[in-house]
Amino acid sequence: MTSRKLRLFFLLFFVLVLSLALRIYLLNKIPNSISGDEASLGYNAYSILKTGKDEFGYKLPLYFRSFDDYKNPVFGYILVPFIGALGLNEWSIRLPSVFTGFGVVLLFFLITKELTKNNKLSLLTSFTAAISPWLIYYSRVAIEIETALFLSLLGIYLFLKGKNNNLFYVFSFIIFGIAFYTYHSNKLWLALFIPVLLIINKKFNKFIALGVLLLLLIAFPYLGLLSSSKIALRPYAISIFADKGPSYSDAQLIAGDQQNKFIGGQLVHNRRFTYINQALKGYLMILNPQILFDSIQLGNTRLVYLWQIPFMLLTLLTISANPQLLLIFLTWLILGFLPGALTWLPVYDRRIIINSYPIIFFTCYGIVYFLSKTHNKLKKVFSIMFTFVISISFFFYAHNFYLHGQKEVIELWGNGMKELVFNTEKYQDKYKRIIVSRSLNEPLTYFLFYKKYSPQLYISQGGTKSGGYLEEGKMGKYSFKEITSKDWDLSTLYVWKYENPVSCFRILQTVYLTNGRPLANIGTYDPIFTKCK
Numbered sequence: 001m002t003s004r005k006l007r008l009f010f011l012l013f014f015v016l017v018l019s020l021a022l023r024i025y026l027l028n029k030i031p032n033s034i035s036g037d038e039a040s041l042g043y044n045a046y047s048i049l050k051t052g053k054d055e056f057g058y059k060l061p062l063y064f065r066s067f068d069d070y071k072n073p074v075f076g077y078i079l080v081p082f083i084g085a086l087g088l089n090e091w092s093i094r095l096p097s098v099f100t101g102f103g104v105v106l107l108f109f110l111i112t113k114e115l116t117k118n119n120k121l122s123l124l125t126s127f128t129a130a131i132s133p134w135l136i137y138y139s140r141v142a143i144e145i146e147t148a149l150f151l152s153l154l155g156i157y158l159f160l161k162g163k164n165n166n167l168f169y170v171f172s173f174i175i176f177g178i179a180f181y182t183y184h185s186n187k188l189w190l191a192l193f194i195p196v197l198l199i200i201n202k203k204f205n206k207f208i209a210l211g212v213l214l215l216l217l218i219a220f221p222y223l224g225l226l227s228s229s230k231i232a233l234r235p236y237a238i239s240i241f242a243d244k245g246p247s248y249s250d251a252q253l254i255a256g257d258q259q260n261k262f263i264g265g266q267l268v269h270n271r272r273f274t275y276i277n278q279a280l281k282g283y284l285m286i287l288n289p290q291i292l293f294d295s296i297q298l299g300n301t302r303l304v305y306l307w308q309i310p311f312m313l314l315t316l317l318t319i320s321a322n323p324q325l326l327l328i329f330l331t332w333l334i335l336g337f338l339p340g341a342l343t344w345l346p347v348y349d350r351r352i353i354i355n356s357y358p359i360i361f362f363t364c365y366g367i368v369y370f371l372s373k374t375h376n377k378l379k380k381v382f383s384i385m386f387t388f389v390i391s392i393s394f395f396f397y398a399h400n401f402y403l404h405g406q407k408e409v410i411e412l413w414g415n416g417m418k419e420l421v422f423n424t425e426k427y428q429d430k431y432k433r434i435i436v437s438r439s440l441n442e443p444l445t446y447f448l449f450y451k452k453y454s455p456q457l458y459i460s461q462g463g464t465k466s467g468g469y470l471e472e473g474k475m476g477k478y479s480f481k482e483i484t485s486k487d488w489d490l491s492t493l494y495v496w497k498y499e500n501p502v503s504c505f506r507i508l509q510t511v512y513l514t515n516g517r518p519l520a521n522i523g524t525y526d527p528i529f530t531k532c533k
Contacts, residue, residue: 019130023098023139028090031161031404032414036442038142039449040066042093045079075144093142100150101139109151114160124364145200148182166207168356173211177218185339185351189386192335283341311366327442416519420511421450431493439497444473444480488525
């Protein structure tokens with residue numbers, strides 16, 4: 001191995017170690033609570049490990065049902081061996097995202113190397129990915145976003161390697177097929193970008209044909225399930241087309257035009273034009289720089305560093321010298337924004353994370369191009385300046401994320417639920433029944449997760465009847481329902497939301513959020529209070 005290759009190897013090794021450290025450090029404390037989706041996926045994987053069935057009693061389901069929603073299967077099944085090895089906890093459910101996030105950083109290097117043959121650019125791209133707030137954040141949560149990104153990038157890398165060995169084409173399409181069972185937004189991007197890859201590749205042989213056939217065979221079960229309204233509910237419900245308001249408004253305008261005998265009303269107010277207008281409006285909204293450069297969910301940090309902006313703009317001005325790269329990345333970006341444009345429910349950055357690669361590539365390409373056009377005497381000065389700016393930016397990010405992020409309360413996540421479960425558990429042996437108010441954030445799921453409630457026992461008791469919020473839930477002596485006066489008795493322990501005080505209950509303990517705000521009360525019925533007589 002030459003000294004240049006050895007130096008590249010050690011630098012890449014340093015980048016990968018750094019990326020792993022940033023993703024695994026304080027993993028169980030940042031974010032400081034697990035979301036309902038994390039808890040649900042974790043418990044379902046735990047149930048499959050113990051019984052081969054999910055919380056509803058379905059054996060090895062193709063899709064994970066939770067909260068009357070259907071989660072894609074790949075990430076859920078990846079969790080099973082981790083839970084088997086480490087138990088059901090924050091570490092076991094988040095480590096798969098850490099490792100796929102680590103793999104993403106490596107793939108940034110490999111894809112850039114394959115496209116440009118430029119070692120410096122490849123190394124800088126992987127380093128920027130390693131310290132990217134966007135990628136770090138989603139590598140630390142037990143949701144399928146980072147897994148979807150990893151599989152998509154791996155499929156692209158294998159496709160690029162197909163030029164040297166046709167067998168890689170087959171492996172590439174198999175990976176694309178598996179990626180089809182990850183994040184919903186990823187499906188749309190894959191369906192649009194794979195044909196672009198085939199066109200840019202400019203060749204079609206028996207290996208590619210076999211790969212495409214395998215992709216279709218792997219994806220076929222999902223396409224068949226789309227006919228089920230239950231499976232298609234989530235992607236449709238968050239799409240802009242679920243909002244029927246514009247269509248109803250156009251129908252009223254058509255009726256008015258017909259009544260007034262105006263010409264062209266059915267053409268101008270056609271619902272198809274309404275859908276196109278909704279899509280264009282959504283696309284313009286997703287291009288808002290605020291999404292990338294405003295504060296992320298945690299630690300008052302941005303998705304993308306501000307110093308990346310000038311270099312991205314420089315790349316847009318200069319990359320035209322390489323038409324193939326320009327075509328690949330502009331197409332990638334345009335299609336990558338589409339899933340975010342067609343949905344209305346935040347957080348939008350999840351749906352455009354596939355564009356993290358071209359955005360980081362554009363940043364690094366701009367830096368390398370700038371230095372290549374700089375006089376040798378100034379190149380060292382600019383390199384030191386860039387290193388200083390990047391270091392300061394990363395220091396600000398790390399300070400906010402790793403220090404202040406430990407206290408950050410993310411809305412709609414389960415902050416305080418772990419403490420609520422354990423504090424309720426302290427009193428449970430003294431009471432025949434425990435009622436937990438459903439007004440809390442998906443309490444059944446959190447109690448199942450943190451108590452590591454036996455899946456065999458839970459399924460034998462009937463399992464989950466609905467998604468955990470449409471119907472009452474039961475777990476041994478625990479009931480999850482709205483608390484009414486009919487439930488009041490001295491042998492029952494009650495858990496209710498702090499904002500919903502009950503005058504007849506004596507508070508035994510109040511549970512607080514990380515930021516000190518009260519979350520819930522644990523207490524008992526006390527008939528001596530005046531209002532209870």
